[in-house]
Amino acid sequence: xxxxxxxxxxxxxxxxxxxxxxxxxxxxxxxxxxxxxxxxxxxxxxxxxxxxxxxxxxxxxxxxxxxxxxxxxxxxxxxxxxxxxxxxxxxxxxxxxxxxxxxxxxxxxxxxxxxxxxxxxxxxxxxxxxxxxxxxxxxxxxxxxxxxxxxxxxxxxxxxxxxxxxxxxxxxxxxxxxxxxxxxxxxxxxxxxxxxxxxxxxxxxxxxxxxxxxxxxxxxxxxxxxxxxxxxxxxxxxxxxxxxxxxxxxxxxxxxxxxx
Ligand SMILES: [Cu+2]
Numbered sequence: 691x692x693x694x695x696x697x698x699x700x701x702x703x704x705x706x707x708x709x710x711x712x713x714x715x716x717x718x719x720x721x722x723x724x725x726x727x728x729x730x731x732x733x734x735x736x737x738x739x740x741x742x743x744x745x746x747x748x749x750x751x752x753x754x755x756x757x758x759x760x761x762x763x764x765x766x767x768x769x770x771x772x773x774x775x776x777x778x779x780x781x782x783x784x785x786x787x788x789x790x791x792x793x794x795x796x797x798x799x800x801x802x803x804x805x806x807x808x809x810x811x812x813x814x815x816x817x818x819x820x821x822x823x824x825x826x827x828x829x830x831x832x833x834x835x836x837x838x839x840x841x842x843x844x845x846x847x848x849x850x851x852x853x854x855x856x857x858x859x860x861x862x863x864x865x866x867x868x869x870x871x872x873x874x875x876x877x878x879x880x881x882x883x884x885x886x887x888x889x890x891x892x893x894x895x896x897x898x899x900x901x902x903x904x905x906x907x908x909x910x911x912x913x914x915x916x917x918x919x920x921x922x923x924x925x926x927x928x929x930x931x932x933x934x935x936x937x938x939x940x941x942x943x944x945x946x947x948x949x950x
Pocket of ligand 1: 820844845846883884885886889
């Protein structure tokens with residue numbers, strides 16, 4: 691979470707602590723209640739010359755054995771079980787026709803000392819059917835990350851980062867929302883719910899806009915990249931990381947294949 695802005699987040703944290711001390715549920719998990727930390731100021735950006743900008747297309751494939759999906763037992767939480775007519779399975783390795791989904795593809799090296807505007811629009815993770823939607827997501831430093839609770843069941847949202855501030859809050863009512871901002875990058879932050887231990891989401895925070903998550907086609911297209919030498923990195927929650935060097939000519943379009 692963003693903590694470098696000395697004034698407002700510190701003040702709101704103090705207010706929250708005071709409210710907690712007084713036993714006031716300061717906006718925690720109430721319907722329609724948004725408890726937003728302040729976004730950081732937009733940086734002074736490094737301009738990108740669109741006339742020479744280039745495109746990277748990354749195709750991610752999987753050639754290994756696909757693990758057996760594991761049925762999630764929601765019976766301990768009856769309200770969750772009631773939300774599903776069919777069995778629900780845990781399957782982090784989403785492969786269709788050899789193409790691997792839910793992989794973060796991002797520029798890992800080559801953009802040092804450059805700064806980019808973050809989108810003001812929030813990336814949203816919904817808690818629905820006692821699962822996170824989407825399971826894997828990414829956003830920029832400073833960009834809002836909004837958690838929603840669409841369930842008639844209470845969830846807590848616990849982040850287990852290594853670099854950014856950790857977080858943990860309850861979202862006890864349907865319609866509750868809560869927004870976070872991050873002040874530094876981190877790849878593959880685990881998000882979970884202590885009430886429903888099968889709930890897993892993964893959030894990555896990037897210092898630039900050159901990233902994407904593969905869909906069923908296993909592909910990410912990263913556009914408007916300045917020409918240059920880069921390292922493209924990938925991350926998958928169970929299959930780990932890969933990286934590949936890329937030379938991007940001016941106005942070029944380079945396609946790389948990344949195999950797991
Ligand atoms: Cu939960």
